[in-house]
Amino acid sequence: RSTAIEISLRDTRLGLGHHNQLPITSSSFSPLDIPKVFDEPSFSDYDKSESRNASFKLLDEKKTTIAPGLKSILSSLYIKFDDLELLYKTREEYFNKIEHNEKFKKIKIFISDQLELLNSEEIYRNTHGIFINYQTAFQLASLDKIFNLTSIKVDNSTRLSFIIENSTLTGFAEYLAWQQQNDLNGFIISDEKYIFPFNSSIHYKSDIASISSKVHLFFSDLTILPLNPKINQRYLEIYNKKQMLISCRNALNKLNENGHFVCKLTDTLTRFTTSLIYLLYCSFKSVTIIRPFTLDPSSSHRFLVCRELVYPVNKSIIQYLEDLLQHKPTEDILEIISVKYLIHSGFQQYVHNTVQRLLQREIQALQKRLYFINHSNHQQINSMLKDEDLKKAHEYITVPRRSRILCVEPDSGIKLPPGWTKEWSKKEERHYYFNINTGESRWEPPN
Numbered sequence: 314r315s316t317a318i319e320i321s322l323r324d325t326r327l328g329l330g331h332h333n334q335l336p337i338t339s340s341s342f343s344p345l346d347i348p349k350v351f352d353e354p355s356f357s358d359y360d361k362s363e364s365r366n367a368s369f370k371l372l373d374e375k376k377t378t379i380a381p382g383l384k385s386i387l388s389s390l391y392i393k394f395d396d397l398e399l400l401y402k403t404r405e406e407y408f409n410k411i412e413h414n415e416k417f418k419k420i421k422i423f424i425s426d427q428l429e430l431l432n433s434e435e436i437y438r439n440t441h442g443i444f445i446n447y448q449t450a451f452q453l454a455s456l457d458k459i460f461n462l463t464s465i466k467v468d469n470s471t472r473l474s475f476i477i478e479n480s481t482l483t484g485f486a487e488y489l490a491w492q493q494q495n496d497l498n499g500f501i502i503s504d505e506k507y508i509f510p511f512n513s514s515i516h517y518k519s520d521i522a523s524i525s526s527k528v529h530l531f532f533s534d535l536t537i538l539p540l541n542p543k544i545n546q547r548y549l550e551i552y553n554k555k556q557m558l559i560s561c562r563n564a565l566n567k568l569n570e571n572g573h574f575v576c577k578l579t580d581t582l583t584r585f586t587t588s589l590i591y592l593l594y595c596s597f598k599s600v601t602i603i604r605p606f607t608l609d610p611s612s613s614h615r616f617l618v619c620r621e622l623v624y625p626v627n628k629s630i631i632q633y634l635e636d637l638l639q640h641k642p643t644e645d646i647l648e649i650i651s652v653k654y655l656i657h658s659g660f661q662q663y664v665h666n667t668v669q670r671l672l673q674r675e676i677q678a679l680q681k682r683l684y685f686i687n688h689s690n691h692q693q694i695n696s697m698l699k700d701e702d703l704k705k706a707h708e709y710i711t712v713p714r715r716s717r718i719l720c721v722e723p724d725s726g727i728k729l730p731p732g733w734t735k736e737w738s739k740k741e742e743r744h745y746y747f748n749i750n751t752g753e754s755r756w757e758p759p760n
Contacts (some may be wrong), residue, residue, distance in 0.1 A: 449484030
């Protein structure tokens, strides 16, 4: 493989190096050919990141580049300008097509457009679950299948715990409740109520600071864009810089040792985003950027999966994130660590390979959507998913459920305090304790 870039360190860190990779070419097809997207429909091929090792450079100096008025400047170390321009022009052509024609948004081409097919048959209720928020539920299921996120080492008497930072990922809570058979302890950060089907093991909090315990899994959605019709599709990363800093800080503060952080992102092209990924690369045993088949291949969305947080957590990284959050506006921050860290051989090569792969996939998928929009051949589109592809899709979201945890009950030698009785919950399929005088109920035996 070629080296992603050659860099000469200069006094000004805004100078870019020479890119060695070959440019991406537009998919070649005749007007009658349907464009192909590499590795469709399952998109199971992805770049595996190198595991963090003892020789990995930890951050020992912090250099922040502030550039007021240049918040939209892309300074990518990993993609050639011509390739970026091809991506942006293809995006713009697609968004211009669908802006005034709602039916074009509903064209079903990829499996991600048809996830309701995985959610429609009762026979799969106990195989991989059937959900209300099935799109995001299946997104987490597909990640769990690859990374064994719910197989984190939890002893038989401990419940899996998690924090979901955004109500847009409520489907994650649905999946985890199904996968863990409701034996879990989860928190959703939201002011909304009843956005999740009632479950006594999942709690709503308006502020993450009110959660004192550490958790096994931490989830964040950084694809939420401002409610502004003039979103610049070329520079999506500028809109969530502050939230990215907050989410990374919260994950490092709230995760148990060996806990996992899963973050849904837009592009990973700028120095700012790549610098944050580097800080996470310093903190976790492995970091992977992936767009599973449950995500639209023609979108900018992707997941950052950070596995096994290393203890003790580097407090200087958390403090640096806090310091960056004090800068107003956050959008003016272009770069937060020196280029010499971003060109660490293992990290540089991995980011180059995976960003290049996802950029190529997005361009090809957008071209395929444009083909069908231009040909308006909806009947042919909706019949494209083969039975064998659907069968594989079911397999790629199927993760064995965790056996129910045996609830520790008081033995016959323990006498409950006056007013307390032991009852059976049909919904939760476990015992609970009820005080007939106060109406209080609890899962654990009263003292």
